[in-house]
Amino acid sequence: MQSERSMSIFIPIDFNTVRRQPPNRDVVYVAGRPDVSQVKVYLRDGMWHREEWIGTAVEHGELLNGIMIGHLEVEAKKDEPPEGWINTMKIRQPMSVLRGLPSLPWSFEYVPTEVTCESCERTFLHTKLESADDEFGDDYYYSDCVCPFCYEWDCCDIQFEQPDYKRFAVLVPEDPLGAAHVGHAGW
Numbered sequence: 001m002q003s004e005r006s007m008s009i010f011i012p013i014d015f016n017t018v019r020r021q022p023p024n025r026d027v028v029y030v031a032g033r034p035d036v037s038q039v040k041v042y043l044r045d046g047m048w049h050r051e052e053w054i055g056t057a058v059e060h061g062e063l064l065n066g067i068m069i070g071h072l073e074v075e076a077k078k079d080e081p082p083e084g085w086i087n088t089m090k091i092r093q094p095m096s097v098l099r100g101l102p103s104l105p106w107s108f109e110y111v112p113t114e115v116t117c118e119s120c121e122r123t124f125l126h127t128k129l130e131s132a133d134d135e136f137g138d139d140y141y142y143s144d145c146v147c148p149f150c151y152e153w154d155c156c157d158i159q160f161e162q163p164d165y166k167r168f169a170v171l172v173p174e175d176p177l178g179a180a181h182v183g184h185a186g187w
Contacts, residue, residue, distance in 0.1 A: 008158065009113065009115050011126055011159065013108050013111070014109050031095060031096075032094040034056055034058070037052070037053070037054050038055075039085075039087060041081045043081070046076050047074065048081050049073045052071075053068050058091060106165060108168075113126045113158075119147060120152065120155075122147070124148060128148045129156075141153075145158060
């Protein structure tokens with residue numbers, strides 16, 4: 001018989017680990033989907049044909065997955081197409097700039113704290129807790145308090161100390177050279 005739920009265990013911040021975070025400067029350039037337009041001019045059965053196509057893929061100089069958006073034909077009076085009718089292909093591939101998400105102003109860790117599983121009654125550090133999720137029909141379940149020994153979900157009740165950024169600023173004053181150089185190689 002399982003006992004009534006025990007009191008919540010408080011997990012404090014380890015203030016020796018508080019550090020200012022450098023701003024996120026990650027920038028990635030990503031090629032967008034190409035836009036291809038092609039004009040095909042050809043002679044068939046005594047008629048000059050001009051087709052306009054659009055699509056997104058080219059292989060060996062030919063549009064692969066295009067759709068025709070226009071078609072003209074005129075009687076061939078000579079071996080050359082009408083004036084201005086030429087085979088062309090234009091490819092435009094925009095580049096997108098993705099910037100990293102804004103970083104949190106501080107990094108820190110919590111004091112490793114002993115917890116006891118309410119199911120198997122084993123004691124271990126909270127850092128050993130596991131996470132799990134599952135779906136049952138339309139319902140979604142998640143727990144970040146899974147016992148590493150018996151795998152009981154919500155095996156203990158823990159409360160993490162909430163960061164107090166004003167207190168952090170007093171503990172770690174602004175660096176006159178910029179926070180980026182302290183403990184963050186490469187920034």
